Amino acid sequence: MTIRSSLFGAVAAALLLASGASGALASEGGGHDNRPHRMSWSFAGPFGTYDRGQLQRGFKVFKEVCSACHSANYLYFRNLAAPGGPGFTEAQAKQVASEYQITDGPNDAGDMFQRPGRLSDHWPAPFPNDNAARAANGGAFPPDFSVLAKARSYHVGFPGFITDAFIQYQEHGVDYIHALLTGYEDAPAGVHLQPGLNYNKYFPGNQIAMPKPISDGQVEYSDGAPQTVDQYSQDVAAFMMWVAEPHLEDRKRIGFQVMIFLIVLSGLLYFTKKKVWQHVSH
Amino acid sequence: MEGHSTYQPKGKVAQWFESRLPIVGLIHSSAVAYPVPKNLNYMWTFGAILTFMLVCQIVSGVVLAMHYVAYGPVAFARVEHIMRDVSYGWLIRYIHANGASMFFIAVYIHMFRGMYYGSYKAPREVLWILGVIIYLLMMATGFMGYVLPWGQMSFWGATVITNLFSAIPWVGETIVQWLWGGYSVGDPTLNRFFSLHYLLPFMIAGVVGLHIWALHHVGQNNPDGVDIKNVAKDSVPFTPYATIKDTFAMVVFLIFFSWFIFYIPNYLGHSDNYIPANPLSTPAHIVPEWYYLPFYAILRSIPDKLGGVLAMFGAIVVLAFLPWLDTSKVRSAKYRPLFRQFFWIFAAVAVGLGYLGSQPADGWYVVVSRIFTAYYFIHFLVILPLLGLFERPKPVPASIADAVLAKSKGGAVVVAGAAGPETK
Amino acid sequence: MAHTETSDTTTRRDFLYIATGAVGAVGAAAMVWPFISQLQPDASVLALSTTEVDIAPIAEGQIVTVQWRGKPIFISHRTAAEIKSAQDVPLSALPDPQPDQDRVKPGKDQWLVVIGICTHLGCVPLGHQGQYNGWFCPCHGSVYDTSGRIRQGPAPLNLALPPYAFTSDTKIVIG
Numbered sequence: 001m002t003i004r005s006s007l008f009g010a011v012a013a014a015l016l017l018a019s020g021a022s023g024a025l026a027s028e029g030g031g032h033d034n035r036p037h038r039m040s041w042s043f044a045g046p047f048g049t050y051d052r053g054q055l056q057r058g059f060k061v062f063k064e065v066c067s068a069c070h071s072a073n074y075l076y077f078r079n080l081a082a083p084g085g086p087g088f089t090e091a092q093a094k095q096v097a098s099e100y101q102i103t104d105g106p107n108d109a110g111d112m113f114q115r116p117g118r119l120s121d122h123w124p125a126p127f128p129n130d131n132a133a134r135a136a137n138g139g140a141f142p143p144d145f146s147v148l149a150k151a152r153s154y155h156v157g158f159p160g161f162i163t164d165a166f167i168q169y170q171e172h173g174v175d176y177i178h179a180l181l182t183g184y185e186d187a188p189a190g191v192h193l194q195p196g197l198n199y200n201k202y203f204p205g206n207q208i209a210m211p212k213p214i215s216d217g218q219v220e221y222s223d224g225a226p227q228t229v230d231q232y233s234q235d236v237a238a239f240m241m242w243v244a245e246p247h248l249e250d251r252k253r254i255g256f257q258v259m260i261f262l263i264v265l266s267g268l269l270y271f272t273k274k275k276v277w278q279h280v281s282h
Numbered sequence: 283m284e285g286h287s288t289y290q291p292k293g294k295v296a297q298w299f300e301s302r303l304p305i306v307g308l309i310h311s312s313a314v315a316y317p318v319p320k321n322l323n324y325m326w327t328f329g330a331i332l333t334f335m336l337v338c339q340i341v342s343g344v345v346l347a348m349h350y351v352a353y354g355p356v357a358f359a360r361v362e363h364i365m366r367d368v369s370y371g372w373l374i375r376y377i378h379a380n381g382a383s384m385f386f387i388a389v390y391i392h393m394f395r396g397m398y399y400g401s402y403k404a405p406r407e408v409l410w411i412l413g414v415i416i417y418l419l420m421m422a423t424g425f426m427g428y429v430l431p432w433g434q435m436s437f438w439g440a441t442v443i444t445n446l447f448s449a450i451p452w453v454g455e456t457i458v459q460w461l462w463g464g465y466s467v468g469d470p471t472l473n474r475f476f477s478l479h480y481l482l483p484f485m486i487a488g489v490v491g492l493h494i495w496a497l498h499h500v501g502q503n504n505p506d507g508v509d510i511k512n513v514a515k516d517s518v519p520f521t522p523y524a525t526i527k528d529t530f531a532m533v534v535f536l537i538f539f540s541w542f543i544f545y546i547p548n549y550l551g552h553s554d555n556y557i558p559a560n561p562l563s564t565p566a567h568i569v570p571e572w573y574y575l576p577f578y579a580i581l582r583s584i585p586d587k588l589g590g591v592l593a594m595f596g597a598i599v600v601l602a603f604l605p606w607l608d609t610s611k612v613r614s615a616k617y618r619p620l621f622r623q624f625f626w627i628f629a630a631v632a633v634g635l636g637y638l639g640s641q642p643a644d645g646w647y648v649v650v651s652r653i654f655t656a657y658y659f660i661h662f663l664v665i666l667p668l669l670g671l672f673e674r675p676k677p678v679p680a681s682i683a684d685a686v687l688a689k690s691k692g693g694a695v696v697v698a699g700a701a702g703p704e705t706k
Numbered sequence: 707m708a709h710t711e712t713s714d715t716t717t718r719r720d721f722l723y724i725a726t727g728a729v730g731a732v733g734a735a736a737m738v739w740p741f742i743s744q745l746q747p748d749a750s751v752l753a754l755s756t757t758e759v760d761i762a763p764i765a766e767g768q769i770v771t772v773q774w775r776g777k778p779i780f781i782s783h784r785t786a787a788e789i790k791s792a793q794d795v796p797l798s799a800l801p802d803p804q805p806d807q808d809r810v811k812p813g814k815d816q817w818l819v820v821i822g823i824c825t826h827l828g829c830v831p832l833g834h835q836g837q838y839n840g841w842f843c844p845c846h847g848s849v850y851d852t853s854g855r856i857r858q859g860p861a862p863l864n865l866a867l868p869p870y871a872f873t874s875d876t877k878i879v880i881g
Binding site: 046073074079143144146147148150151152153164165168170172173204244246247250251252254255256258259262263265266269270272273276277280281282 | 320321322359362365366372373376518522523526527529530533534536537540541543544545546547548549553554556557558686687690
């Protein structure tokens with residue numbers, strides 16, 4: 001038993017030692033200033049759920065601002081009314097769908113035609129293909145929104161990357177998106193901006209093709225939430241998290257049930273094991 | 283697997299069947315009557331955990347294959363289809379993706395346990411080499427599986443790893459094109475990787491069968507490294523003793539596994555793999571999955587292309603020679619005070635190489651990687667052979683029963699600096 | 707210890723074993739469910755549940771086949787003679803008795819909309835064929851009338867009716 005505990009102890013010690021030593025080295029190798037701030041997200045943590053109001057506001061920002069350039073090819077109109085989402089009714093989702101013209105076909109004559117959107121359609125892309133999107137945006141491709149919140153992150157370093165596993169911090173992507181949208185500034189003196197690029201203190205390399213996309217008061221909120229860039233950014237980031245991870249609420253709910261179950265079962269097994277072994281010295 | 287069973291089928295039908303296919307007797311002898319050293323600790327439950335993980339990966343993988351399409355333009359979208367539309371698809375995919383990491387966590391504990399307690403020494407050399415083969419197959423399977431979501435890391439991981447073979451003189455380029463089925467990683471590559479990713483787990487299962495056969499033929503090693511001399515005094519029957527203990531350990535492992543599946547499912551992945559594969563743009567910082575990182579660090583530490591590739595493969599191949607590199611007659615580190623210290627230094631170096639593999643290859647990292655890489659090989663090729671000659675081991679107990687008796691009297695060997703909670 | 711075990715401790719031990727086994731069995735069963743559930747039609751398939759058809763171009767006496775949920779749907783623009791022959795059949799002559807007016811929308815006698823799958827073993831019957839000028843299934847010889855009702859052959863039931871509605875005089879929505 002002492003051997004056993006020493007094994008665990010030593011593994012832990014070795015882990016800490018090794019990563020600590022290299023962590024110390026890491027701090028010398030180039031700064032990571034302008035790390036996005038960690039926001040408090042309603043969907044963080046083991047019992048996190050989406051804030052319906054926030055998702056609806058974020059959807060409004062996406063619809064009125066972002067979707068002019070960004071596609072969201074894996075977002076379907078039916079998703080808007082799905083459980084665990086922004087909580088629109090099916091009628092509202094149908095209404096949103098019908099506001100868009102979808103290319104369908106070919107019909108009997110062999111022609112493509114336009115028709116109003118249905119629940120089974122995905123969010124129509126603003127450009128017919130990637131090259132058209134690039135051409136319309138000065139050569140920079142506006143990335144698809146579908147999984148963008150999971151496709152962005154920032155460097156955490158030691159020991160943060162270990163503690164994040166324990167505190168279940170998975171919101172790096174939305175932190176980054178919020179930071180990026182609020183991170184537009186005039187280029188500091190001495191920074192030479194490439195033509196067509198904009199200065200953003202959170203974008204890697206600080207020169208981003210997307211111009212400042214949103215300003216205070218640009219999108220009207222009906223629920224009294226502040227109409228500021230900061231609020232818009234949080235709302236649209238939350239919306240993007242939902243688009244990227246639509247089953248997050250299910251996942252955390254089932255996860256809690258599974259955890260409780262496994263803890264009970266392991267407790268029972270522990271006592272059963274003790275009972276079975278009680279007359280064996282080992 | 284043989285010779286332990288006293289199984290006598292009851293009833294006419296069972297006897298008729300058993301005399302034609304003695305499968306019940308086989309199960310009885312290997313999973314019920316099989317004598318297990320009674321001094322095994324929880325490190326010995328990882329064999330059962332690994333078996334469970336293999337089944338878990340095969341079952342979830344077969345299900346994912348029902349919904350996945352291995353074709354470049356749609357592969358990424360099909361994975362998202364699984365995540366969004368398939369009933370419980372997100373759960374099954376997160377089980378499979380994190381299951382790969384759990385499989386490797388378990389296999390690394392299993393391997394380090396074997397190294398600590400000298401489980402590779404005679405008569406277990408073949409058992410150990412079969413284990414190394416399983417490990418290699420696991421690495422190949424994991425690599426090809428990571429390619430299938432067809433994200434940026436998938437694509438560039440496939441490009442970099444297949445390009446390792448271009449280091450082979452003269453025929454390297456030809457071999458790489460043959461691997462790709464084209465002039466670059468593309469649809470043919472994805473499709474053959476999918477096919478092989480589906481095949482290899484069944485080959486693993488086959489080698490696992492041999493691994494267990496060899497294990498049951500020579501008997502299990504144990505923390506004291508002495509063989510079972512008296513079945514009644516030194517061992518307990520597999521069922522119920524090992525069965526219940528393995529089950530308990532497995533459920534505790536499942537708690538750990540579930541933490542990843544349900545709360546931090548993308549923690550072990552890389553965010554860049556949620557960006558669809560783009561053959562025209564490499565991510566700023568590409569890293570393999572964490573379980574390859576030590577070998578990736580070794581690869582990068584050698585400034586020569588062919589040398590790096592040889593060192594990386596050599597780091598795995600050297601494991602197969604471990605039974606002959608370790609010259610000590612004593613198995614368990616419990617009775618080898620010097621080896622024990624070198625073992626922990628080696629473990630720290632291996633973990634350190636893993637960390638270095640995740641960092642950009644410049645500045646101090648390169649220097650430290652080279653020192654650690656050198657130490658990795660020195661451990662196997664210099665330290666282990668010499669230790670057996672110079673080390674003076676502690677007296678080894680005559681039998682497992684004696685070892686257990688000594689422990690219950692409080693005469694256990696205490697390792698300095700060990701301050702962990704009681705884990706039993 | 708073993709010698710002094712009382713029936714009381716035996717009961718407690720048995721209870722522990724049974725409880726552990728039962729909880730484990732429940733867990734194993736729960737674990738199986740997602741793997742069964744994943745085989746069901748997924749959300750994208752379920753969403754494709756309606757098909758809109760413009761029936762204006764379908765001439766009298768013509769049968770058009772459209773697709774709904776991957777199945778063929780026959781839209782038959784029936785002639786007066788076809789309607790009459792369907793209405794005049796006594797119910798007693800039908801293996802699966804159903805009056806013709808129950809198989810069309812009120813006031814839309816000329817439009818028959820049926821799922822084009824033989825109720826025998828799932829083949830697609832051929833239109834305007836067979837003794838009753840309805841449908842004839844080439845696989846095993848089932849014969850349907852102009853109302854899509856089974857008249858002869860091995861099929862047990864009439865051609866099934868999909869859920870549909872007229873959104874205007876010339877448009878129907880199936881599903």
